[in-house]
Amino acid sequence: MQQRIVGRYEAVQGMVVDYALGLAILGLFREFLTPVLVITVLLVAKMVWDIARLWRFAISFNPIAVLGQMVLTVGACAIALLAWCSLELLGAIVPGIESFALSAGLMSGAWTLGAAFNTFFMNGFLRGHSRISLEANDA
16 A cells, blocks of 8 residues: 555656646746746646546645645745746846746746645545544454
8 A cells, every 4th residue: 555655656746747847848938928827827727636636636624734735835936936036137147047037937836836735635645544444443
């Protein structure tokens, strides 16, 4: 059982990296900012849906876990903003590097957000399966 959970966790992490790399490539088209941001929102929503589906939509209703997920979501946005600002400011020193700012922001934000949701749904999955195994042991 534990090997399957570790395998599932690693598979979801690989999927998150794929989404992050896709968004990094999408971020290279910064001339079309509005369509890029719309596609980004759709892809991030699809990524969260896929993560939830792979963990069988196991949501932990623990208020601390939900609050932690909200904080991690805000943190992922802050990391994306920090990556974008860093490359924009570095562009003042190194010409041409600012063209990768949007790409870096989208990739780092998606990667952090995907890792946060992966952990959140994994905890709900483990919590649900531990209850089932405890109930089976009591019977």
